[in-house]
Amino acid sequence: MKSEPTTYSFDDLMRDGRTMWEGVRNYQARNHMRDDMAVGDLVLFYHSSADPMGVAGVARVCSEPYPDPTQFDPESPYHDPTARDDDPRWMLVDVEPVEQLPVMVTLADLKARAAFKDMLVVQRGQRLSVQPVLKKHFRRVLTLGQANLEIR
């Protein structure tokens, strides 16, 4: 999951303990949250448009998908006037922090390694803010980031 750290960083998530992944307004990204994520799934938290860019930490999905309340809020920058109460358009999940990576794994790191050649986030023009990660890539990021966490 990508976030611009000036908007919401991994540090912010650690401070908050939990957050709604609000504001996703892309159908494919929404579908990943709505259809492909389950409570307990681990997430790579990626800082985009930042210095440095890259994976800052590991988070975990901690809710079922539910309607993004900001779509109904006229005050919100994510307000969607076409969304109806009885037919919500945008869904989200909550996430909680698991571990900050002791060593951030930057986009440059990912691009420099053949192991990540087929990882979506390093592909040119890949803008999806919520995207699937192969287990082999996830493991490798944990290793490079010197995470304490291990996954099976």
Next chain:
DNA sequence: GCCAACGTTGGC
């Protein structure tokens, strides 16, 4: 600040 990629909108 630039611009390639690419999703969405709306006229036809």
Next chain:
DNA sequence: GCCAACGTTGGC
């Protein structure tokens, strides 16, 4: 249903 125009994302 096509596709040009337009807006946004996000790396550089």
